[in-house]
Amino acid sequence: MRLLREGYSECLFLLTDERWGTIVRKQTKPEISGSLPAEIAWLEDVPAVVHHYFPQVLRSRKRAENGHPVFYDMPYFGEGWVALSDLILNQQLDREHELALIGHVLRLMFEDIFSVTYPQETAAYPDKLVGLLEHYAYRLSELPAFAGLMAAPHISVNGACLPNIFSLLAAIKNTACLRQQLRPRIVRKVHGDLYPDNILVYAPSIGQPCPQLVLIDPLAPLGIGRGDFAIDIAKFTSWLSAELSALRLGLFSVAAEHHDPRADPAFRFCLHTQDRQLQALGDRVLLHGLMRLLETASWARPICDMNQNWQQRESFYKALYALSMVPVVPAPQNLARFLTGLQHLHDFVSGKGSLQHGEKTAATPTQG
Numbered sequence: 001m002r003l004l005r006e007g008y009s010e011c012l013f014l015l016t017d018e019r020w021g022t023i024v025r026k027q028t029k030p031e032i033s034g035s036l037p038a039e040i041a042w043l044e045d046v047p048a049v050v051h052h053y054f055p056q057v058l059r060s061r062k063r064a065e066n067g068h069p070v071f072y073d074m075p076y077f078g079e080g081w082v083a084l085s086d087l088i089l090n091q092q093l094d095r096e097h098e099l100a101l102i103g104h105v106l107r108l109m110f111e112d113i114f115s116v117t118y119p120q121e122t123a124a125y126p127d128k129l130v131g132l133l134e135h136y137a138y139r140l141s142e143l144p145a146f147a148g149l150m151a152a153p154h155i156s157v158n159g160a161c162l163p164n165i166f167s168l169l170a171a172i173k174n175t176a177c178l179r180q181q182l183r184p185r186i187v188r189k190v191h192g193d194l195y196p197d198n199i200l201v202y203a204p205s206i207g208q209p210c211p212q213l214v215l216i217d218p219l220a221p222l223g224i225g226r227g228d229f230a231i232d233i234a235k236f237t238s239w240l241s242a243e244l245s246a247l248r249l250g251l252f253s254v255a256a257e258h259h260d261p262r263a264d265p266a267f268r269f270c271l272h273t274q275d276r277q278l279q280a281l282g283d284r285v286l287l288h289g290l291m292r293l294l295e296t297a298s299w300a301r302p303i304c305d306m307n308q309n310w311q312q313r314e315s316f317y318k319a320l321y322a323l324s325m326v327p328v329v330p331a332p333q334n335l336a337r338f339l340t341g342l343q344h345l346h347d348f349v350s351g352k353g354s355l356q357h358g359e360k361t362a363a364t365p366t367q368g
Helices: 036-044 048-053 084-089 095-113 125-141 144-151 165-174 176-181 229-240 243-249 285-296 301-305 310-325 333-350
Strands: 002-006 010-017 021-028 059-061 071-075 081-083 154-157 160-163 199-202 213-215 252-256 266-271
Touching (some): 021 036, 081 084, 084 095, 084 199, 095 199, 095 229, 095 285, 125 144, 125 176, 144 333, 154 333, 165 333, 176 333, 229 243, 229 285, 243 333, 266 333, 285 301, 310 333
Antiparallel strands (some): 002 010, 010 021, 021 071, 059 071, 081 199, 154 160, 199 213, 252 266
16 A cells, blocks of 8 residues: 555555555544544445445445554546646636536535435534534643633734633523524535535546536544535635635744733734735635625525525634644644634624625734
8 A cells, every 4th residue: 555645634545456456545543533434424325316426435444443444445536637726726727617617516516415404403403513612612722732722711813802712602502593593494415525625627527518526535524414505615615715725735824912901812813815826716706706606506596595694604614614623733723723713703603704705804814
């Protein structure tokens, strides 16, 4: 086996199989309890009509046994296949083709994945989300580098005085309307980690009426495969806004500020979204194009219209994504993720999560 890529909780290996030829094995790291068993179950439960859009599970071990880790084998998408993120960031396509590919992905999700529903799970869904937030809050409070931040009553970010995570969590738990906002009209099958890094495109098919696409790596560390369609939109818009890419590439700056009489500690936080590496996203054409699709496409309107407050929930999901990564990424990215999560959670609680994409609140990281 040859190591292809090492992630935070799993590794990808390239190997040759007598039956299937060259394949890829996705395997958990030792001593890490990740979401891979749920990911395997998710892939095995994909509707038959869209099997070709997702990697086939060729072989799997769903439980760690006798020192052998959880894994699954899938086909190798080699020559000709490229991540949509690479096509966009390297500016290999024009805007028309980029938006067309994004539209194909969204239509697949709205028509064939989101259509799988679990009505019996809808009532308990807000409690599930609050439980996840509480889990990460206590986990962060146990990290030496974040214990002080979690205990501070307020944190100043770019001059805005924000309550701490536990205060925002308490506000959600104790405010009926906030908990109600976390409840979608119905729980659906979702990808859980939908963004251009996890979308493979067969380059020779670009420009065809139905380009060949494969969506990989569902669920993410959150492990949500049954939930709210807005969780997938949140991850996608986070990437298209350049926020997620700036965090992952280290294109940010965080500096402690002099004592703020309203809050201690205090930070100045800037995402360098105008960096040359992210210039393909700087004009936000793709972000606004995605939002137009959600507002106008016939395949999106029925689901969006029955969930009038779905954009408010985006902020909550972005907060969960950011905070879930704090324990596993290195410094200083962990602090940047923490401040990003704090800002999004405050936006949700304060009712600013439904602002149009691109509008800024007081604590929004400056961009440059």
